[in-house]
Amino acid sequence: MRIIDIIEKKRDGHELSKEEIEFFVNGYTENTIPDYQISALLMAIYFQGMNERERGDLTTAMVESGDQIDLSKIDGIKVDKHSTGGVGDTTTLVLGPLVASVGVPVAKMSGRGLGHTGGTIDKLESFSGFHVEITNEEFIQLVNKNKIAVIGQSGNLTPADKKLYALRDVTGTVNSIPLIASSIMSKKIAAGADCIVLDVKTGSGAFMKTLDDSRELAHTMVKIGKHVGRNTMAVISDMNQPLGFAIGNALEVKEAIATLRGEGPQDLTELCLTLGSQMVYLGKKAASIEEARKRLEESIKSGKALEKMKTFISAQGGDPSTIDNPDLLPQAKYAIELPSKQAGWVSEMGADEIGHAAMLLGAGRKTKDSTIDLSVGIVLKKKIGDYVEERESLLTIYSNNENVDEVKNKLYECIKISSEEVAKLPLIYEVIS
Numbered sequence: 318m319r320i321i322d323i324i325e326k327k328r329d330g331h332e333l334s335k336e337e338i339e340f341f342v343n344g345y346t347e348n349t350i351p352d353y354q355i356s357a358l359l360m361a362i363y364f365q366g367m368n369e370r371e372r373g374d375l376t377t378a379m380v381e382s383g384d385q386i387d388l389s390k391i392d393g394i395k396v397d398k399h400s401t402g403g404v405g406d407t408t409t410l411v412l413g414p415l416v417a418s419v420g421v422p423v424a425k426m427s428g429r430g431l432g433h434t435g436g437t438i439d440k441l442e443s444f445s446g447f448h449v450e451i452t453n454e455e456f457i458q459l460v461n462k463n464k465i466a467v468i469g470q471s472g473n474l475t476p477a478d479k480k481l482y483a484l485r486d487v488t489g490t491v492n493s494i495p496l497i498a499s500s501i502m503s504k505k506i507a508a509g510a511d512c513i514v515l516d517v518k519t520g521s522g523a524f525m526k527t528l529d530d531s532r533e534l535a536h537t538m539v540k541i542g543k544h545v546g547r548n549t550m551a552v553i554s555d556m557n558q559p560l561g562f563a564i565g566n567a568l569e570v571k572e573a574i575a576t577l578r579g580e581g582p583q584d585l586t587e588l589c590l591t592l593g594s595q596m597v598y599l600g601k602k603a604a605s606i607e608e609a610r611k612r613l614e615e616s617i618k619s620g621k622a623l624e625k626m627k628t629f630i631s632a633q634g635g636d637p638s639t640i641d642n643p644d645l646l647p648q649a650k651y652a653i654e655l656p657s658k659q660a661g662w663v664s665e666m667g668a669d670e671i672g673h674a675a676m677l678l679g680a681g682r683k684t685k686d687s688t689i690d691l692s693v694g695i696v697l698k699k700k701i702g703d704y705v706e707e708r709e710s711l712l713t714i715y716s717n718n719e720n721v722d723e724v725k726n727k728l729y730e731c732i733k734i735s736s737e738e739v740a741k742l743p744l745i746y747e748v749i750s
Contacts (some may be wrong), residue, residue, distance in 0.1 A: 379499060
């Protein structure tokens with residue numbers, strides 16, 4: 318078998334066999350096929366696409382290129398959740414304790430963030446003493462005991478995906494649905510979950526800007542899940558503005574605590590209940606989506622979900638008293654208001670630009686070696702469709718530097734005010750199972 322023949326075959330629009338896909342994935346992972354030939358093949362895939370079977374085989378080959386996590390010693394059906402990314406996406410911090418509180422095991426493998434804010438682990442480290450440096454055995458014991466634990470990502474999970482993504486990033490082939498879908502699904506499948514719930518974002522702050530593209534990606538990933546024997550469903554949700562109000566690590570943790578207390582933003586609460594209901598249903602802890610949602614709502618109302626968060630944080634070395642007193646979280650020196658320059662309705666809130674403003678404050682990483690400031694960020698006071706008076710505050714900037722003119726200018730550029738009334742945006746566009 319020769320890589321040149323595989324390149325020409327896909328270039329001409331033909332279907333690759335399972336063996337051909339395994340050949341190029343293994344060859345590139347093992348450094349027996351050079352970058353320039355795989356670059357040519359990725360470009361051929363970008364233009365010619367892949368059918369459902371090819372996408373499934375590509376995902377499987379990437380899964381099998383490295384370690385696979387064995388969660389079989391954890392009791393019950395393990396359900397994982399993945400978001401395609403966004404700004405202020407605090408769902409994992411809420412969903413973990415919430416879903417675990419009704420008996421669905423949450424065995425979460427998470428990473429650190431590169432971009433607007435930290436990843437799930439960075440955010441959880443806002444709790445003094447919290448750590449994810451635990452053995453696989455401890456991880457499994459904690460999930461069996463408490464129904465929830467978080468561990469850092471394995472160094473050798475889907476090495477083929479890491480290499481292929483790095484190459485796609487410099488060859489103009491990132492925005493290919495077969496390649497995006499197989500990249501996301503390979504990591505979720507290798508992480509060992511029995512079922513997968515996907516939160517596919519759409520809009521200006523999402524990877525997929527249009528609803529049609531988001532829908533195609535969601536359907537593709539659900540079909541890949543079916544192909545490899547994992548029960549998979551997807552929710553398409555809005556990312557034309559940040560989710561919730563908080564953007565920043567400790568600020569998002571504070572918002573997650575409020576949400577588990579039943580006092581969180583309406584959009585974050587609704588999305589968590591929607592995703593959580595699917596997780597509980599797939600985990601067979603409810604006979605219907607409606608029953609699953611009712612169980613989650615009762616868990617929030619009774620305080621059970623908040624207690625589960627305390628148990629989870631304490632079990633991994635964190636200070637659970639922070640949950641009762643969020644003022645113990647890292648605090649920025651300055652809270653600076655951003656007043657509206659005119660009266661009217663908020664018509665645009667560029668999610669990416671707001672996220673970038675938070676990164677300028679130190680909430681995110683520009684490079685993998687950057688140090689995150691857990692205390693800084695932005696808390697919105699208005700969302701699209703809300704009315705604002707002239708000089709009324711649009712948001713609060715939390716900073717450890719009093720001079721935030723650059724951040725203010727960026728925020729003014731991306732938040733638009735209309736003199737005419739603006740409709741509020743839908744949160745959830747579609748559920749795909």
